[in-house]
Amino acid sequence: GEFRQGRFGTAMTLYRGLDGAKAYRPQTPVPPFPYEVEDVDIPHKSADITIVGTLTYPKETAHTKGTVILISGSGLQDRDETIFEHKPFAVLADELTRHGYAVLRCDDRNFGESTGDAALATTDTLATDIESELAFMRKHYPQLTKKVFLLGHSEGGIIAPIVARQIGGVTGLVLVGAPSVKGSEILLSQNAAIEEATTGQPQSPAKRAAMEELIRLATLPGDSTEVSKRIEAYSRANASILLPSELTEEMREQGIKLITAQMSNPWIKHFLTYDPARVLDIASAEYTKHPLPATLAIYGGVDTQVLQEVNMPLMKELLGVNGTGSRNKVVYLPEINHIMQRAIMGTPNEYGFLDETVAPELIQTIKDFLDSL
Template identity: 35%
Template sequence: MRTLITISFCIIFTIVKTYAQNISGVWHGIAKTSDNKEILFVFLFEKNQETYNSTMAVPTFNVAGIKPRATTFNSGKLIVDGSNIGIKYEGIFDETTQQIKGSYTEGGNVLTLILKKGNPEMAKINRPQEPIKPYPYYEEQVIFENAEAGIKLSGTFTKPNEKGKYPVVILISGSGRHDRDGAIPTHKPFLVLSDYLTRKGIAVLRYDDRGFGESTGDFNTATTADFAKDVLSAVTYLKSRNDIDVKHIGLIGHSEGGIIAPMVANQTADISFIVTLAATGIPGNEVAVMQSKSLRPFLVPDEASFERNVREAIKIASSNEDISKKRNALTEHNNSYLAPILKSLGATDENISVLIEKETEAALKPWNKYFYNFNPANEFEKLSIPILSLNGSKDTQVNATINQNAIRNALIKGGNKNYKVIELDNMNHLFQECKTGNINEYKDIEQTISPIALKEISNWILEIIQIK
């Protein structure tokens, strides 16, 4: 009897200890992708009575300040609900190893992720182009409002130290959530670009995307048109300053930002010039088809069949049918063509079901429907202001030749007399001088933006300002 009581007490003590475990503090872990790439995740858990607040960072992609919707830790089970940003983490606390063993889900990807208490050991990465404070120019943290959307956007404004009214550019990020530095795998291209232009006498405003960093709003429900409204709010803010030359307000947009810029310029007379970086010029559905093939991490037995099925999925997602009907049709379609592919790659039935559900929901987001049905050539055609279009010859995300031909043709059709379209040799989507142009190569390149690209941008802007 004494032995049974002792054993029972030990079990109860262990259970209580596990359930009462306080996970407050920093935890980190490394997940491996299907192609054996490592991604470092860092979580900060802060206990708030019976619940937790969490902040997530992904140093591998140079992303920080992510705020999941809710975090719970009950009976040894941790759930980080990031439905507001399209992610989720579920794990079980292991009393023996003092680790949290679980899985991280984002979009259609499910990764095994084991969290350990404490800060990770970070190898120093050399990024010589990133400026070091104190800067030789004025920097100000600013907040401006998109009153129509009821959100506040937080950013950084820089200009030369000397008093005066300066020409200014607004930096517009590409697809996906980005902070004001345009942080992409271990690089901060907007920080580098902003620093370079400010030193050349051009003021710069860059800001966190809505619903990310210090900006408010819901990123998940926003479309390209909504992001254009955010830029218009930035224009209104700049016009309220007494250190800006309102006759010289320009836009620099990267990737999706490169199609947002013409949209904005066609909605206001306040924009005097545009620079597009890796912009698309063909319809969004065609961009999606091309990327599904160029960025796909696996082989398929029949390329023609794969493309037909991708086009059918896009057709369903971009239709005006009721969302429930589209969900059912897309789920059925994905099960018919995507499930066999995943099965051939070794995915379990359970994981296939989860992946297809995630893929279906991701495709049904408002951004996708808008993008699939949007043709940027229509906006480029309406531009009468000066425009510089730059693309990299080794860009695997946005084909330079196809998209620049479309942009050029649209500008000619619209009668624009002041444009320059340049394909930069051996540069990738980020305008790094590269070998392959593949996404996995970005983080391994020391250079953040090629000096050649930086010089093309600044020289063209300064020339345009003098002409005008």
């Protein structure tokens, strides 16, 4: 069958095993908590939608170190960024709040308790949601927002610097598994890495060429209907290259539909052509209204979705981390996968088998950076 998480899809094989076996997730926080927990309803600054989330903050608000707003990765996510019963944002919120920070985490628009339409949303659209969250916090919780930090995971690591450049007054950014190259290169590199890790064989030149053609067709002019038609036609004609040969006819048809759906929505067209380097470059002449705040970028050595070897060198260059006096940092954690766990393979089909939700060394790296500001 297939597993789908937001806009990502991968083949999945099920095996008969223990009925009703409960996943072991020891880091998931459980009450009672030694801090305040509030549900918040946040009006969007321009759209007629409500963003719903959870705010946690120390009981002694006067001693709060600042507010951290968590920004999720691609696809529709709940406020805990739940995947395979892991709740990484709940873990981060608990750890950071116990350490003295207020933390806001929200359901994505049109998911969980948040309203709105996500069908036409792009990365830029989602950035306005975070801007609304930031404005809400500054208006209603001024005692918590003397310092504000944005922590973006995956696509959230693209959104965070956009918001900081647009709004200003952000003290620092934490970017975990964040792209520094165009979305087209992200897609090509992750597709090849996951295929090689799963099959043990390098991706074939024919498969690479087929993926490049899908990207070209997805970014040509035309509305979603036109894009969908040409993606489906190409996928059907090249199914033997794009899909595993052992699939049944029914699974092959599902695969074609999955590729068509993934490659013909407004979000993917924007993502494939968007260049995050324009916003991340500290020397950029395009974004002069607000400078990029102090930034920490973290990359995992076994991340097969945003590969460190593709993204980390450019991120270092853009942030000027090799220059003297730079406040920016790029940290490499060799055992970390894309969703912040210590892992062996780093492929998505490993995520659910790991008990750990967020690696302690990653949490400590974030705490140290925030405290330094």
